[in-house]
Amino acid sequence: MFAPFGHAPLAALVGLGATVFGFSFAYSLYANAEKDPLPEKLGLLSRAMRDRFYFDEIYSGLITITHEAVSRLADWFDRWIIAGLGVRGLHGSTEIVGRALRLVQTGNLQTYAFLFVAGVVLVLLFALK
């Protein structure tokens, strides 16, 4: 429990001090107060404090112009280029080649005999050249 004080005394003491200060300051402001005294004293600053100094809005805006934009691009690329052109393209071109090759299977013996002889002639041509 006290290990932080031995390990890094300055940081631990500052942290503890900040807590004590925060508690006592808040107590002096709000104890017995009818309404929040800060807006009158600080004005605009108090409004910014209430809105967490607009950090949430800054983050949200930053994410919209950076990550959100890139993620649209990545999603488009994934959908159309990798899954579409790449995977579906390979699938489609294999299918087309298969359909085209199916037409060669005519079941006509004369055609097969002709193709066979043509093949033999081609092989001989290359072999005897």
Place this chain on the structure above:
Amino acid sequence: MLTSIILLPFLAALVILFTPRNYRVVFRGVALLATLGSLLVATKMFLGYEAAEAGVGGYKFIEKAAWVPSLGINYFVGVDGINVGLIFMGAIVAFAAACVSWEIKTNEKLYYLLLMVMTGGILGAFASLDLFFFYAFHEFALIPTFIMIGLWGRGENKNYATFNITLYLSAGALIALVGLIGLYLQVPAAQRTFDIVALTDYFRANPMAANVQHFIFPLLMFGFGILVSLWPFHTWAPLGYGAAPTATAMLHAGVLKKFGLYGLIRIALPLMPEGAKDWLNVLALLCLGNILYCGWVAMRQRDLNQLIGNSSVAHMGFVFLGIASLNLIGVTGAVVVMIAHGLLAALTFALSGYIRTQTNTLNMDEMGGLLRKLPFIGAALVMAMMAGCGLPGFANFVGELSVMFGAWKASFGHAKWFVVAAAWGGLVIGAIYMLRAVRSVLHGELSDKWNSVEDAVLWRKTPFVLLLAALLAFGFWPRLLTDKIKPSAEAIVKMATSGKAVALESVKR
């Protein structure tokens, strides 16, 4: 001990095979009992790992039986620090997957039969120390995956998803097989064996020629990489998991997918240090595609399963990064992420499966306010999403942090800053889509159409509680894993960096 872990699901499959098809309670009961039995034995093994006596090659709980001596094929199982945790995680996920299978209402006999074969195959693949069984068990698990997606899958894309995942993963497995056969043929005919321990010893004494390694390593890297959805070979994963029945998605995304990573760590790295040196920089760049690109893609998804599927692909990037950094902390972290992500992926798919059975949709635009109707499931989903962002306290944090340290220590040439900054950026992207998913599913207005949605009853909470408990246990007490992994990872890293020349200078630093 290991044999009984693997055999129980296979025996259950046999019992289911010989049971008449209308005995539904029997199928479910047998499946639950068998996976619970495997889990109990695996727990005993995991807890007794330190005390067990080490045998050949430092492996423990070894069991060996000759099968085809003339080809050097043996049934040979054993564990070291790398796979003991994976088998334990696999057994937890298998039991959880059997638990959530209550959603299956058609053709239950075939379903539970396939589920048991898949479980046995998965556990066998991770336990095998024989290349032949290592590969064969993996196929035993892979084929039921395809059939289950085809028969009990969901959504309009079911058929395309089934063909896609079948062809893609078969292609990956075949490329890896060519690499493994190439590896086998590098041993002189008289000494040829499928025994991984003997192969490791052989190549330690007689390193493979560097130019041969240069060709075999990428076969394993891309073959195994496809099985793990390495970018840009990842599109099967979200598609397949989106269509798969819950238990199949849990087992595949959680456990079976890790097979490729395990193969890289167990076989590719130690046996081919020169090949690793040539190719790991490529892996380090491709894995950024997983971490960043798939994270961005996940941000745009409106379907919860697509989001989880893409995020699981993104998480695989961290494992690849740990492997690519090729130092002790990186590889240890990679194994921890494998185990943590296995539990997490199973948990998130189980939760999304539960939500789908209740709402009949996973479109996040239609949901909202469900936390009011689903206090338990919703809370578990928030915890799972937080674990996915890498919140300390969950095992994922331990693994991802170690991988970051590993990547920082590794020398990816001049790209080091870029790699580490990009991986850190990936965590931020993860937080964006995880938190947005929590917001659109659980918070906001509750639509009237969800009035009939019901939270999980006590016994249906079991799988979720079990998976969350394991994530938290390893998160709070990572030494349960790291103390086991470190010695084994050290041996592998030592072999992988023993290449004659440069190695990674930073490791010595």
